[in-house]
Every structure is written in C-alpha cells, then in structure tokens.
Amino acid sequence: xxxxxxxxxxxxxxxxxxxxxxxxxxxxxxxxxxxxxxxxxxxxxxxxxxxxxxxxxxxxxxxxxxxxxxxxxxxxxxxxxxxxxxxxxxxxxxxxxxxxxxxxxxxxxxxxxx
Amino acid sequence: xxxxxxxxxxxxxxxxxxxxxxxxxxxxxxxxxxxxxxxxxxxxxxxxxxxxxxxxxxxxxxxxxxxxxxxxxxxxxxxxxxxxxxxxxxxxxxxxxxxxxxxxxxxxxxxxxx
Numbered sequence: 001x002x003x004x005x006x007x008x009x010x011x012x013x014x015x016x017x018x019x020x021x022x023x024x025x026x027x028x029x030x031x032x033x034x035x036x037x038x039x040x041x042x043x044x045x046x047x048x049x050x051x052x053x054x055x056x057x058x059x060x061x062x063x064x065x066x067x068x069x070x071x072x073x074x075x076x077x078x079x080x081x082x083x084x085x086x087x088x089x090x091x092x093x094x095x096x097x098x099x100x101x102x103x104x105x106x107x108x109x110x111x112x113x114x
Numbered sequence: 115x116x117x118x119x120x121x122x123x124x125x126x127x128x129x130x131x132x133x134x135x136x137x138x139x140x141x142x143x144x145x146x147x148x149x150x151x152x153x154x155x156x157x158x159x160x161x162x163x164x165x166x167x168x169x170x171x172x173x174x175x176x177x178x179x180x181x182x183x184x185x186x187x188x189x190x191x192x193x194x195x196x197x198x199x200x201x202x203x204x205x206x207x208x209x210x211x212x213x214x215x216x217x218x219x220x221x222x223x224x225x226x227x228x
Contacts, residue, residue: 002157031214043158043203043218056215090157094214101146101207101214105157 003027004106006091012112018079021109025072025093031055032074033094033103034066038087049074050096081113117141118206120219128227133191135222137204140185144206148216149178149189152201161202162189194226 003026013019025032034046036059045058049068060066063081068074078085088110092103119138127133137147148163164171164178164187171178177190191198204219 002159004157033216042220045215045217048215058215092157101209101216102148102160102163103216105150105159107157108155 002104002106004091004093004104006089006106006109008109009107010110010112012114013081014114015081015083017081017113018077019081019111021076021078021089021091021111023074023076023091023093023106025074025091026104028095029093029104030072030096031094032068032072033092034060034074034076035090035092035105036087037090037108043090046076078111083113086111086113117217118204118219120204120222122222123220124223124225126225126227127194129194129196131194131226133194133198133224133226134188135202135204135224136186136188137206137219138184138186139206139217141206141208141217142185143208144217145209146207147178147180147187148205148207149176150203150205150218152203152221158203191224194224196226196228199224199226 005024007022030051032049036044046060048056052068066076088108090108092105094103149161150158151161152158162173162176175192180187202222205216
C-alpha cells in the first residue's frame with residue numbers, strides 16, 4: 001500500500017459526459033501528479049500540482065483540468081468525454097520539489113467511456 | 115518526442131534465469147532513474163532507483179547498471195521467479211525549473227515461466 005488513495009476505482013460513463021477523479025496523497029506529500037495509462041500509450045504525464053499550485057503540464061487535453069485543494073487532495077476533471085479517453089488514470093505523490101524525487105502511485109481509476 | 119527508450123517490449127525467461135531490461139535516454143539533465151513494477155490492475159510501485167553518480171545499485175535480486183557516457187541504464191533480475199511476472203517501467207527525472215517530472219519508458223512485460 002503506497003498510502004495514496006484514489007476514488008472511484010471504476011467509472012463507466014457515456015461520451016460527452018463529465019467526470020471527476022479524486023486523489024489523496026500520502027501524508028506529508030505536497031506534490032501530486034496525474035498520469036494516464038492506455039494500452040498503446042504507456043504512462044503519460046498529465047499535470048503536476050505542488051501545495052495547491054500548478055507546477056508542470058504534460059500531454060493534458062484542454063478538455064481536462066485539475067486542481068489541488070488546501071487539504072492537498074486533488075481532483076482531475078474530464079469533460080466532453082470521448083471513447084479514446086478510456087484508460088487508467090493514476091495519481092502519484094511525492095514529498096515536494098526539493099526532496100527525494102520518488103513518486104508513489106495510487107491504485108488508479110479505470111475509466112470506461114461507452 | 116520519446117525521451118526514454120525501453121527494450122524489449124516483452125520478455126520471457128525461465129524460473130531461475132536472469133531478466134535484463136534496457137533503457138536509453140537523451141536528456142543529460144536527467145538526474146534520477148527509478149524502475150517501477152506494475153502488476154495487472156495495480157498502480158506502479160517503486161522497485162529500485164539510482165543516481166548518475168554511481169554505476170551500479172543492488173537491492174536483493176534486483177540490480178541497476180548505469181552507464182552515464184552511453185546514456186543507458188538497465189535492470190537485472192537475478193534468479194527470476196514466477197512472482198516477478200509483471201510490467202516493468204524505467205523512468206528518468208529532471209528538475210525542470212521549479213518542478214520535478216518523471217518521463218517513463220514504454221514498459222516491458224516480463225513473464226517468468228515455472
């Protein structure tokens with residue numbers, strides 16, 4: 001158990017809909033990262049937050065957005081969903097910017113768009 | 115642009131054999147190289163990591179070999195066991211400005227036959 005929690009575990013929705021994925025980082029970790037894992041793309045970095053502020057963006061679509069709240073949990077919002085958005089979405093956390101760069105991954109949310 | 119190239123895509127070894135997975139990178143700013151192990155339906159879990167100031171790191175049956183001049187690193191699994199069957203990802207991290215990101219290889223699916 002990495003200490004990172006993600007909800008829900010599974011999510012099934014229809015095209016055009018909007019969903020929110022939630023992540024709680026390990027106790028004490030200030031950085032949160034979101035990744036998308038699909039069969040043909042591997043692990044793709046989406047976005048990073050540090051102590052409530054956006055720090056880095058990867059291959060995140062404009063239809064996707066994220067935020068980190070004062071209690072450090074994070075939410076990833078996916079809107080206008082398309083079939084191709086079906087994937088595993090992982091959240092990871094780490095100590096911070098200057099500490100050991102190890103990222104600890106949560107169990108993931110499996111999103112299925114029908 | 116794929117910054118970390120991983121090979122092979124899949125690997126089958128006999129129980130007790132040595133599994134070797136290779137990665138190559140281009141970005142000389144990378145300063146932390148972790149390997150993650152992922153079982154089906156689970157999040158990636160940190161297996162072992164190395165900094166570029168050492169050429170080898172060993173933890174139990176797992177060894178990272180690092181060649182800075184060639185910009186290559188590899189994971190060796192000695193005495194491979196069926197329980198090692200999983201997908202392995204190499205990764206590399208650099209400090210881009212004030213943020214830290216992980217760039218992942220494409221993954222290697224390891225199967226250890228009993």
